[in-house]
Amino acid sequence: xxxxxxxxxxxxxxxxxxxxxxxxxxxxxxxxxxxxxxxxxxxxxxxxxxxxxxxxxxxxxxxxxxxxxxxxxxxxxxxxxxxxxxxxxxxxxxxxxxxxxxxxxxxxxxxxxxxxxxxxxxxxxxxxxxxxxxxxxxxxxxxxxxxxxxxxxxxxxxxxxxxxxxxxxxxxxxxxxxxxxxxxxxxxxxxxxxxxxxxxxxxxxxxxxxxxxxxxxxxxxxxxxxxxxxxxxxxxxxxxxxxxxxxxxxxxxxxxxxxxxxxxxxxxxxxxxxxxxxxxxxxxxxxxxxxxxxxxxxxxxxxxxxxxxxxxxxxxxxxxxxxxxxxxxxxxxxxxxxxxxx
Amino acid sequence: xxxxxxxxxxxxxxxxxxxxxxxxxxxxxxxxxxxxxxxxxxxxxxxxxxxxxxxxxxxxxxxxxxxxxxxxxxxxxxxxxxxxxxxxxxxxxxxxxxxxxxxxxxxxxxxxxxxxxxxxxxxxxxxxxxxxxxxxxxxxxxxxxxxxxxxxxxxxxxxxxxxxxxxxxxxx
Numbered sequence: 001x002x003x004x005x006x007x008x009x010x011x012x013x014x015x016x017x018x019x020x021x022x023x024x025x026x027x028x029x030x031x032x033x034x035x036x037x038x039x040x041x042x043x044x045x046x047x048x049x050x051x052x053x054x055x056x057x058x059x060x061x062x063x064x065x066x067x068x069x070x071x072x073x074x075x076x077x078x079x080x081x082x083x084x085x086x087x088x089x090x091x092x093x094x095x096x097x098x099x100x101x102x103x104x105x106x107x108x109x110x111x112x113x114x115x116x117x118x119x120x121x122x123x124x125x126x127x128x129x130x131x132x133x134x135x136x137x138x139x140x141x142x143x144x145x146x147x148x149x150x151x152x153x154x155x156x157x158x159x160x161x162x163x164x165x166x167x168x169x170x171x172x173x174x175x176x177x178x179x180x181x182x183x184x185x186x187x188x189x190x191x192x193x194x195x196x197x198x199x200x201x202x203x204x205x206x207x208x209x210x211x212x213x214x215x216x217x218x219x220x221x222x223x224x225x226x227x228x229x230x231x232x233x234x235x236x237x238x239x240x241x242x243x244x245x246x247x248x249x250x251x252x253x254x255x256x257x258x259x260x261x262x263x264x265x266x267x268x269x270x271x272x273x274x275x276x277x278x279x280x281x282x283x284x285x286x287x288x289x290x291x292x293x294x295x296x297x298x299x300x301x302x303x304x305x306x307x308x309x310x311x312x313x314x315x316x317x318x319x320x321x322x323x324x325x326x327x328x329x330x331x332x333x334x335x336x337x338x339x340x341x342x
Numbered sequence: 343x344x345x346x347x348x349x350x351x352x353x354x355x356x357x358x359x360x361x362x363x364x365x366x367x368x369x370x371x372x373x374x375x376x377x378x379x380x381x382x383x384x385x386x387x388x389x390x391x392x393x394x395x396x397x398x399x400x401x402x403x404x405x406x407x408x409x410x411x412x413x414x415x416x417x418x419x420x421x422x423x424x425x426x427x428x429x430x431x432x433x434x435x436x437x438x439x440x441x442x443x444x445x446x447x448x449x450x451x452x453x454x455x456x457x458x459x460x461x462x463x464x465x466x467x468x469x470x471x472x473x474x475x476x477x478x479x480x481x482x483x484x485x486x487x488x489x490x491x492x493x494x495x496x497x498x499x500x501x502x503x504x505x506x507x508x509x510x511x512x513x514x
Contacts, residue, residue: 037379038372038374039372039373040372041372041375041378042377043381210359303366304362304366307366307368308362308365
């Protein structure tokens with residue numbers, strides 16, 4: 001394989017994955033409104049395009065043409081930088097998530113469908129996940145508004161406390177799989193007949209799975225943990241003062257973070273692209289399986305949002321520090337003991 | 343003093359998750375239940391004979407307007423929405439309006455004009471939609487108000503029936 005060929009393949013993968021995730025994020029805004037409508041006996045948006053499918057496009061056009069407001073006394077540079085900082089990390093995280101096994105077209109192997117097959121993929125995700133908080137906290141701080149500031153303070157406290165749980169649960173998975181490379185983690189759990197298959201399936205990491213999913217909700221600031229927005233008390237939370245495309249950037253960031261987190265859950269706990277009882281499935285079946293599993297988790301995000309009421313902030317912190325953290329630690333210790341004694 | 347006795351939560355309830363799953367199952371079931379939304383322009387509101395929409399002028403079977411421009415509706419109108427200029431005609435009723443304007447922005451759809459009319463010439467139709475781009479366009483003239491009698495028949499029958507209820511036998 002020549003250098004040019006390798007470059008072109010990498011470019012193609014980047015374009016496919018990036019556009020895919022951005023489009024999924026856009027469609028999620030529609031899906032959110034559709035599912036919320038159905039759960040409330042309503043129909044939901046259906047005017048723009050068939051079944052309202054072009055609604056995200058119409059929303060995008062609206063955002064672009066809306067007036068941009070900057071509150072008096074806002075730190076203009078930070079105010080502009082915050083939405084970019086909020087949207088960027090989740091989009092960069094996509095790079096290491098493997099969506100399909102080695103793509104073979106016409107007997108030619110193009111490698112796994114991932115932008116960067118990093119050996120420290122998990123470390124990369126956690127590092128960028130830690131950066132995501134900057135967009136939120138800078139947005140709230142630079143707005144020069146009490147609601148924004150309170151929202152961003154809450155969001156940062158929450159994200160930091162739940163990141164611990166997130167990291168500890170991921171660590172147990174790493175211990176099980178013996179690798180920090182996401183592709184290898186998928187491959188380690190792909191054989192359904194083995195004891196560590198699908199991490200969650202054979203039950204050894206079920207606790208970690210539940211903790212991880214809940215921590216994911218808190219990490220992406222989704223219901224029932226969306227204290228950064230909390231509209232009854234804080235108007236709109238950290239993005240109270242944002243309008244037009246700047247606000248849309250926060251939104252895109254939130255939805256692409258959801259997409260990435262859903263994909264990550266599947267990769268870590270549900271065997272990524274592996275299909276049960278069909279170990280040598282072709283790559284397109286694997287891709288379809290991966291997308292289907294991710295879709296289920298995206299639906300779970302919406303489903304939970306329209307089911308559960310918001311927690312109180314102290315309940316959230318208590319849950320994070322007094323329940324989740326000890327459980328995650330215990331789980332890690334048990335996992336380590338089992339793996340080393342096996 | 344009121345002492346609130348809080349219900350002790352069971353272990354399953356304290357664990358959240360079973361209850362969360364129960365809630366999720368409820369919302370999932372609700373997704374497939376019939377929708378209550380009315381797709382308004384395509385699915386219009388149900389209209390009955392009682393529907394009291396905007397006032398309209400009756401055009402009789404001989405294509406002539408029933409109004410004789412007596413001005414009673416104009417006088418009865420609490421919102422001063424009606425403006426009538428009377429004129430003569432060769433028809434047997436001798437008089438007809440030269441101008442009959444209803445300012446639909448002032449009209450409060452009370453139906454007093456319908457009650458006041460001695461010639462059964464103005465009725466509240468079942469037309470409810472009122473939207474336009476300028477104020478001027480919402481001052482309706484005769485041409486916009488005219489409706490064939492058949493279109494208003496349901497309301498006419500209804501009003502006649504109701505009026506009969508209040509008819510008292512003559513004392514003479």
